[in-house]
Amino acid sequence: VIGHPKYQESKRIAIFLSMPDEIQTEEIIKDIFMQGKECFIPRYKPHSNHMDMLKLSSAEDISSLTLTSWNILQPSDDDSVREEALAGGGLDLIFMPGLGFDKKGNRLGRGKGYYDTYLERCMKHPSGKPYTIALAFREQICESVPVAENDVQIDEILYEDC
Numbered sequence: 001v002i003g004h005p006k007y008q009e010s011k012r013i014a015i016f017l018s019m020p021d022e023i024q025t026e027e028i029i030k031d032i033f034m035q036g037k038e039c040f041i042p043r044y045k046p047h048s049n050h051m052d053m054l055k056l057s058s059a060e061d062i063s064s065l066t067l068t069s070w071n072i073l074q075p076s077d078d079d080s081v082r083e084e085a086l087a088g089g090g091l092d093l094i095f096m097p098g099l100g101f102d103k104k105g106n107r108l109g110r111g112k113g114y115y116d117t118y119l120e121r122c123m124k125h126p127s128g129k130p131y132t133i134a135l136a137f138r139e140q141i142c143e144s145v146p147v148a149e150n151d152v153q154i155d156e157i158l159y160e161d162c
Helices: 005-009 026-034 059-064 114-124
Strands: 012-014 038-044 051-056 093-096 100-102 131-135 156-158
Touching: 005 131, 026 038, 026 059, 038 114, 051 059, 051 114, 093 114
Parallel strands: 012 038, 012 093, 093 131, 131 156
Antiparallel strands: 038 051
């Protein structure tokens, strides 16, 4: 991941904080800060499909986040000091989680549409749609995954042996 050309050229990067069944992103987050890049993480709004990408100040900042009912660390709802990526310079790159992927760029998420809705918002931002890379285990690559018309295809999937 850290040798990927899109990662190397990106300054503003959004990345998910891993759940136990996902590719672990902690080392990537540490590298984002070591490289002097800006790091944004999701804050999901419950009972909706709205998500914001909020800026982390450091890798250690993760320890100050609150645990949601989904067992995900994220900035609290009343945290208004963090920059939201689309309120500023947008994003260059988004690393995306998922349950399954196919080689055509389709992604099966957890069913709420958070990333698809967020990418639609990105497309309206002056900086445009960021490059999207899914991080997957080889076992998550499928012949095809079901898609709906509002699903946004991802640009690239990185997995072992790809």
